[in-house]
Amino acid sequence: MPGDPTLFLVSDVRVAPQVRQTLLREFGLNLPVWQQFVAYLTNLSQGNLGVSFSLYPQPVLSVLLQRLPWSVALLVVSQLFSAAIGIVLGVIAAWKSGSKIDTSILSFSLATTSTPVFWIGMLLLLLFAFDLPLFPLGGGITPGVIFPSTLAFLADALWHMTLPALALTIIYIGSSSFIMRNTMIDVLGEDFVLLAEAKGIGERAVKFGHAARNAMLPVVTGITLNLGYVVGGAVFTETVFDYPGVGRLIYDAVIARDYPLLQGAFLFIAITVILANLAADVMYAFLDPRIKY
Amino acid sequence: MGLIGLTIISTFMVIAIVAPYVAPYNPFVSDASALYAPPSMQHFLGTNDAGEDVFSELLYAAKISLIVGFTAAFVSTCLGLLVGMLSGYYGGKLDAVVMRVTDIFLTLPTIVLLIVLVAYIGPGLQNIIFAISILGWTGTARSIRSQVMSMKERPYVEASHAIGASNFTIMFGEILPNIMPLVLANGILAVVGAILSEAGLSFLGLGDPTQKSWGEMLYYAETRGAFINGAWWWIAAPGICIVLVALGFTLVGQALDEVFNPRVRTMR
Numbered sequence: 001m002p003g004d005p006t007l008f009l010v011s012d013v014r015v016a017p018q019v020r021q022t023l024l025r026e027f028g029l030n031l032p033v034w035q036q037f038v039a040y041l042t043n044l045s046q047g048n049l050g051v052s053f054s055l056y057p058q059p060v061l062s063v064l065l066q067r068l069p070w071s072v073a074l075l076v077v078s079q080l081f082s083a084a085i086g087i088v089l090g091v092i093a094a095w096k097s098g099s100k101i102d103t104s105i106l107s108f109s110l111a112t113t114s115t116p117v118f119w120i121g122m123l124l125l126l127l128f129a130f131d132l133p134l135f136p137l138g139g140g141i142t143p144g145v146i147f148p149s150t151l152a153f154l155a156d157a158l159w160h161m162t163l164p165a166l167a168l169t170i171i172y173i174g175s176s177s178f179i180m181r182n183t184m185i186d187v188l189g190e191d192f193v194l195l196a197e198a199k200g201i202g203e204r205a206v207k208f209g210h211a212a213r214n215a216m217l218p219v220v221t222g223i224t225l226n227l228g229y230v231v232g233g234a235v236f237t238e239t240v241f242d243y244p245g246v247g248r249l250i251y252d253a254v255i256a257r258d259y260p261l262l263q264g265a266f267l268f269i270a271i272t273v274i275l276a277n278l279a280a281d282v283m284y285a286f287l288d289p290r291i292k293y
Numbered sequence: 294m295g296l297i298g299l300t301i302i303s304t305f306m307v308i309a310i311v312a313p314y315v316a317p318y319n320p321f322v323s324d325a326s327a328l329y330a331p332p333s334m335q336h337f338l339g340t341n342d343a344g345e346d347v348f349s350e351l352l353y354a355a356k357i358s359l360i361v362g363f364t365a366a367f368v369s370t371c372l373g374l375l376v377g378m379l380s381g382y383y384g385g386k387l388d389a390v391v392m393r394v395t396d397i398f399l400t401l402p403t404i405v406l407l408i409v410l411v412a413y414i415g416p417g418l419q420n421i422i423f424a425i426s427i428l429g430w431t432g433t434a435r436s437i438r439s440q441v442m443s444m445k446e447r448p449y450v451e452a453s454h455a456i457g458a459s460n461f462t463i464m465f466g467e468i469l470p471n472i473m474p475l476v477l478a479n480g481i482l483a484v485v486g487a488i489l490s491e492a493g494l495s496f497l498g499l500g501d502p503t504q505k506s507w508g509e510m511l512y513y514a515e516t517r518g519a520f521i522n523g524a525w526w527w528i529a530a531p532g533i534c535i536v537l538v539a540l541g542f543t544l545v546g547q548a549l550d551e552v553f554n555p556r557v558r559t560m561r
Contacts (some may be wrong), residue, residue, distance in 0.1 A: 122514070
């Protein structure tokens with residue numbers, strides 16, 4: 001990649017050139033590439049992901065682990081809310097398929113999937129943080145404050161998380177409700193729904209107790225897979241709100257040419273996505289008794 | 294629904310073409326007397342931090358976003374078509390290998406990989422198009438592959454075999470015309486992804502600095518103090534355009550999908 005990591009750290013002309021050489025040696029960047037690769041693998045087998053270049057001298061593993069909970073919390077909350085709302089909207093739209101309600105919900109879903117996350121984030125930031133100072137301008141927690149209790153800390157973190165989570169939720173509601181609506185329309189056409197209606201158990205029970213439970217499968221699978229992208233999935237949102245998550249970390253690392261951090265992050269991503277795919281498969285088999293492995 | 298989409302798209306395409314003639318100001322020229330000016334009779338959508346007219350910027354940027362969208366979608370659809378066709382037709386080991394490669398691409402979060410790729414190969418329209426295409430072909434490939442696999446067993450393919458047509462002829466002369474509608478539907482939806490990807494990349498500052506695109510307008514809005522100066526028009530306008538264009542393509546794609554996609558069709 002153009003530009004090497006040491007330039008980022010020692011770009012100030014007052015720093016002696018020997019410092020740059022020392023840094024190069026210490027990072028092992030003056031060794032041939034294959035040697036660096038072998039060294040990396042050796043370290044990796046011992047659980048050592050290396051030291052971050054730009055956040056020197058913090059080890060990569062600790063940096064990643066520090067930022068991970070923020071991203072996880074943000075994404076889990078957004079996915080849950082968007083799924084819940086999306087499922088309900090999808091059910092309503094499917095039940096009244098073809099009506100004005102259906103068309104408006106459908107338009108809303110398609111509109112939200114076409115919206116860039118960062119734009120919604122910017123609008124929310126403008127409206128609720130700048131114009132109406134209801135929410136903080138960014139960050140994960142208020143800097144420099146000592147919290148009297150864990151609860152106060154959590155409250156502050158949640159307050160900071162509201163707008164980013166809102167932005168992400170809005171975006172994902174669209175896809176959830178769209179999938180839910182389509183699956184629901186198919187399910188509603190099946191015989192067992194006709195039977196349930198004939199039994200006279202009431203509209204709501206038919207809708208949610210029978211039809212929705214079956215139609216929910218693709219949405220649930222979708223959520224699980226989305227959680228796999230937890231690492232780096234919310235890059236845009238985190239950038240707009242300056243939220244201390246892994247997505248933001250990756251972006252900063254790219255700018256700073258912080259290779260060990262990037263490599264560690266990609267390793268994390270690969271692991272999480274594989275785990276999420278596995279979880280989705282298992283859950284699908286669990287929820288749908290027709291599938292046997 | 295599809296008609297609304299078509300209307301939106303054609304409007305923007307017209308805008309993109311006539312922009313230099315219709316725009317009230319040249320967006321590359323700054324008007325130092327009116328910085329961060331709110332919308333007024335003089336500046337329809339206000340100005341940005343350099344005094345450039347936001348409305349004119351918007352019109353000029355339409356061209357860039359549409360070009361990137363169409364080109365990247367075209368390239369990635371072609372790639373996906375090729376991969377899906379070969380994989381579905383030949384099957385066997387080739388198919389297995391290709392599917393695993395596709396899985397790898399699907400596993401990696403696109404955004405992150407896009408960022409790294411563009412940071413590596415540098416800014417510029419061609420590079421952005423290249424990066425988006427490289428990472429966007431997997432969906433099309435999968436869809437085409439399953440279609441080809443089902444087409445392979447059809448009588449007309451068998452007939453072609455019988456008269457001694459070469460594999461190449463069968464693939465591109467017989468099967469391709471039949472799956473063209475599916476390719477088209479996939480292509481349209483790919484445009485949406487491409488437009489949003491380009492907006493995202495530009496927003497992070499990885500766009501082409503010599504051009505203005507909607508994503509880049511948002512990038513400059515973010516980094517050049519739109520918030521502090523309360524320049525809501527600068528933030529709202531490009532975003533609305535992105536949403537409208539993406540929505541237009543989505544509507545058309547959905548309409549096409551409903552008609553052509555066999556899975557969706559048989560379920561209705």
